[in-house]
Structure formats: C-alpha cells, structure tokens
Amino acid sequence: MAVARLYPDLDIDASPGEAQLHKRAYDRLCEALMRGEFSPGQKLTFRSLAEALGVSVTPVREAVSTLAALGALRVHPKRHIEVSKLSAEAYVEMLELRRLLEGHAAARAAERITDSEVEQIVEINDGLMQYALAGNLRKAMRDNQRFHFAVYRASRSAYLVENIERLWLLIGPSLNLHLAEEYAQGKEVLQSGFENHIKLIDALQERDPSAALSAIIGDMGVSCSHMLAGLLRDSSLSVSVLKELNSLSETPA
Amino acid sequence: MAVARLYPDLDIDASPGEAQLHKRAYDRLCEALMRGEFSPGQKLTFRSLAEALGVSVTPVREAVSTLAALGALRVHPKRHIEVSKLSAEAYVEMLELRRLLEGHAAARAAERITDSEVEQIVEINDGLMQYALAGNLRKAMRDNQRFHFAVYRASRSAYLVENIERLWLLIGPSLNLHLAEEYAQGKEVLQSGFENHIKLIDALQERDPSAALSAIIGDMGVSCSHMLAGLLRDSSLSVSVLKELNSLSETPA
DNA sequence: CCGATTCATCTGATATCACAGTTTCATATA
DNA sequence: TATATGAAACTGTGATATCAGATGAATCGG
Structure with a gap:
C-alpha cells in the first residue's frame, strides 16, 4: 500500500493483456521514465517495483536489467536501483547524437512520407498546440514526443527509430524534471519554440530532406536551453560544457 | 556434456571473477555472437545456455532478455531462443546507420586522438595485416574489430561507441558466417581491402576529420560485397535491395 | 502406405526461497 | 552530548519448483 502510493498507477494490468509480464513491465517502466514518473537519482527496489507493477x-x-544495459537505470549491487542522472557533459554528447540520428531520420522521412502520414502529423501538432496554449505541460510533452516519432517512423527505418527511442529514454527523466522546474519558475516553456514544427511540416509536404533536417535540428535548440539551465545548476564543469556546446553549433551537420 | 559440446568453451569462469553472473553471462554471449560461435537462425534454450555457461x-x-531487447536474439515465447537472422534489407539499413555513426566517430577521433593512441592503432593494424597475410580469418576479424573500436573510442564519446557496439552485435553472426563462406569458396577476403585502414591512420595522424570520415566509409564498402553476396543468396528481394544500396551510395554523407 | 491423434517430453514464464552484503537505528559507551 | 556498536530489517543475487503451452515421435485408423 505504501509502495503503491510511492509509484501511483504503475500497475501493469492496464497494458495489452497478451504479452509476457517482463515485456509489459519493461514497456510500463519505459513509459514511466518518459512521463516523468521517476526523477533522476531516485532510488528504487525490485520488490517495491514488483509490488507496484503487480507481479513478482x-x-x-x-x-530492469535491460533498462540498465541501455543506461536508463543503474543497478547498484546489493544496494538499490537508481534512475540514471544525466550530467551536462553527457547531455551535450547526446545532443550531438540526436542531431545525427534525428536529423537523418527527418531527412529520410521527407523522402518517403505519404500524404496521409503528413496529415496525421499535422493533427498531432494541432493537439500539441492546444495543450501548449492551455499551459498543460505534461500533455504537451507527450504530444511533442508523438509528433517527433510520427515523423521518424515515416523514415521507414525501424532500427533507426529504435535507436532514437533509446536516446530519449536517457533524457526523459531529466527533461521532465527540468522543464517542469523552469515552467514552475514562470519561464516561457510553452509560449514559443514551435516555429520549427511548422517548418518541419512544410518541409515534409514539400518533400525537402535538407529543410526537414534543419527544422529538426532547430527544434532541438528550443528545449536545450531549459535543460542546460537545470543540468548546470548541479554541475561545476559548466564552462567546459558551454565551450563544447558552442563548438558543436559550428560543426556542419 | 552433450550441451557443452554444442557450445564449446562457453563457460563463464574465464571472465573476470568479480561481476555478477548475469553481467558475465551477457558479456560472454556478446563475445560469442561477435566471434561467430553462434550462427544466424540457430536455436538455443535457456537451460542449455545455463549449463554451457555453468550457471542457473x-x-x-x-x-538473453537484454540481448533480445537489442535485437541480437529473438525469444519465441514457450518455444525457443533464436539468433536473429539479418535480412539484406535490414543490412542495408544498418549500413546507413554505420556510415552515420562510425563516420562521425572517426571524424571526432581525428579531432581528439592523442599520439599514443595513434601508435596503438598502428600496432593493432600491423597485427591485423599479419593475420590477413597468414590467412587467419578469425583472428583477422577479431583484430579488425579491435582496430575500429580503438579509433571510435578516441572520439571520447562513450555513448556513441556503445551505439556502434550494438550495431556490430546485430551484424556479427551474419558477418562471421558469410565471410567464412566466401573465404572457403576461395574469394579474396583477406588479400585486399585494407587500403582504407592506411588512409584512416594517415587522416588520424594529420588530425583531418573529413579524411577520416571518408576512409571509414570506404572501409565499410569492402566487407559489404561479401555480406550481400551471402545475404542475397536466401533473399528473393535482391533487386529492390540493390536499388536501395545504389541510392545510398549517391547520398552525401 | 499415409494422415490424424495422443501422450510423454521439452520449453519459456513466473513465483518463491535462501543467502550474503548493506543499511538503519536503537542501544551502549565514553 | 557525541560517538561507537550491534542486531534487525532490507536489498540484490542466484537457484529451484511449478505450470501451461509447444514439440515430436509413437500409435491408431483409413
């Protein structure tokens, strides 16, 4: 009971009832990480997770072993499970990878996307804008994720999409935490920064790969400032991180 | 006993004795996949693997769950474990990703590598050439892997290297199988194709990122023909694959 | 001789138990 | 009051038992 209150509604029976429990547990934990239900550095135990998920x-x-291999969780032997913290240095490294992978996926999507897929993406973005205007951060973030992955899936490159999903899994907890922090401090998290979504949709409609690529890379810069503001609060190496980030911006994509 | 003969020397006690058994089992299985100890499509069971590894x-x-999440193995519920087969289409998709990731890693390595690391890479390549001249395919492949990852590690981007390792894990079994097939058929697998290693070493010494990038991408083309020859033997979609491969070559890196 | 059927065997999936470190906190000591 | 101590509770780790579904070979019926 106390455990169920720690991780509200983690129960697994909501998922599609067919698959094996360990698959459903994995899916549910991924979802929880992306939704910000766990925060970076949070300690977990196998037994409490099992109870919360309703399985052994x-x-x-x-x-958890799989998520630990992916880097989303860390298992401290005989001690506890920890939701991986993201250092500012690691975040910059992942931004570099995101530019590469998501830029490529967007460009490929522009080559291969169908009209009906463009339509769906427009619809997702419409919903996203509504939540953004309404100030619903959580649902806006969820729709933002849907928007991005609807684009990436249009690349017809399943393994590429999987790689991007794994990247997002590592950023998810910190993104939720720091965006919520900035939002709570009254920063303009939802008021602007969606121009690149429009640019991306235009590029997809025009079937213009390089325009799609630059739109996606532009979009990454939006959340980046909020993330670094949060990440650097705990970091003493801010100078070297900012230097590396600048050199990254100058590097041709 | 019968099992131990099926998977010779899979026993785990050879690994560093500190880590947990599931970590050692994972490392050992990765090694086995990369060494060609398992072939694509081969069926395994938890119990036989446990016996061969000497654990429960x-x-x-x-x-295995982790390797299944990465795509290296497939678990058929209530049936068996299968070493993932690589279709020609999937291979082409992975080549695309390899160009992106390994090209980027090589370019970054050229910016950040130290003189002593260049030295080590030259030494690895010398050993590789000896095994190639001696016709020792297995050891040449092992040293080729060492060569590539010594370069990638010089990029100072740990997560990038992990991603590349995961890619190689999916290609490993098929690469071992088809290169060995081609070699057995008397094809020139080891006689040529190492010019790009020299080019890469030169690029690293000159600290020239774009030269390193094109050397790495050139090197990928070498094994590619042997792989596709083997992969297309079982595939009926060869035409579309070759078409896609051609369009890939024309795409700017 | 061939196809359907049955039953023993095998397989992955899950729960549970036992164990050895780790943490925690109340107690004892100075 | 501050520090040391030790036992109880907790934690990940690994092995095992059990179960339902899948497999395969022997059996039966045609």
Missing part, C-alpha cells in the same frame, strides 16, 4: 520480482529483474 | 537459468534470462 522475476519479470521486473529482466526489465 | 536466472542470470541467463536477464542476459
């Missing part, structure tokens, strides 16, 4: 520890261990 | 099924399940 065995399927939880398989799910 | 529990740590094996965690290792």
